Amino acid sequence: MLVFLDTEFTDFIDCELISIGMVTAEGRDFYAEVQDFDIAKCNQFVRGAVCESLGKAANSPVSRAALPERIRAWFSSLSTDALVACDNLIDWELLLDALGDDIPSNIIGRYDLAPLAQLPQFQRAAAAYHAEAGHPWHHALHDAHAQRAGWLAIRASGNDDQPSSPADRSS
Template sequence: MLVFLDTEFTDFIQIDLISIGLVAEDGREFYAERNDYRREDCSSFVVAEVLPLLNRVPGAKCSSAHLGFRLREWFSSLEGPITLVFDYPSDWELLVDTLRGDLLAELPENLSETLLIGHDIVSDKKFQEAYESSFGRDWPRHHALADARALRNGYIACQSELRPHAD
C-alpha cells in the first residue's frame, strides 16, 4: 500500500515539525499539528503562509510525544507492507524522528519502503494537473494534509497514464 506524506516545519535551518499529513492510496488520512514547536524558530515564510492554516482540523493538536503514539496507532491500522511516498527528503526525516522519539524506538513493522518522487514525476503534465486541481480555498497549498492529498492525486494520475489500459 502506498501512503503519501507531507510535513510543514519551522524553517530549513532550525528544522522542527509543525504539522504532518498522511494519505493512504485508499483514501484513509492522518493529520496532526504539534502544540509544542517553537514559533520563534519559524521563518517569515512559515509565519505568513503555514501558521495561518493551522487549527482547521478538530482534535489535530498534540505534543511531539503524543504525536509519535498517534502515528504508530495509525500505521498499525493499515495493511502492510507500506511504501511511504514523499517529494522532499526532510518529510521522511521528520516522520522518522517523530516515530522514534527520545527512546529511539523501532519504526512500525509494516513500514517497509520509501519512495522519493523525483523531478521526472512531479514535472509530468498529468501529475501537475491532478496536483494543482487538489487545492481549494478551504484546503490551500502549505497545509500538510492538503499537500499530501495533492501528492497522492498527482502520483495516481501520473501512474495511471503509464499503466496499460484494459479494453
C-alpha cells in the same frame, strides 16, 4: 501500499516539525499538528503560509510527546506494509525523527516522488486539488492529498510508476 507523506516545519536550517499529513493510495488519511513547536524558529514564509492555516482541523492538535504513539497507531491500523512516498527527503527524516527508535514494522521504506512531481500531469492534478475550496497549499494534509492526486493522474495516463516491491524503494 503507498502512503503519501507531507510535513510542514519551522525552517530548513533550524528544522522542527509543525504538522504531518499522510494519505494512503486508497484515500485513508492522518493529520496532526504539533502544539508545542517553537514558533520562534519559524521563518517569515512559514509564519504566513503555514501557521495561518493551523488550528482548523478537528482532533489534530497533539503534543510532541504524544505524536509518536498517534502515528504508530495509525500505521498499525493499516493492515499491510506501507511504502512512504514523499517528494522531499526532509519529510521522511521528520517522520523518522518523530517516531524515534520505535518505527512501525509495516513501514518498509521510502519511495521518492520527486521525479514524478516534475511531470506535467502530476502538477496539473495537484494544482487542481489545491484549487478546490478549503485545500490550501502548504498544509501537510492537503499537500499529501495533492501528491496522491498527482500520482493517480500518472497512473491514469498509463505511466504507472508505482513501485511493485520493496526493492523499488529509495532509502
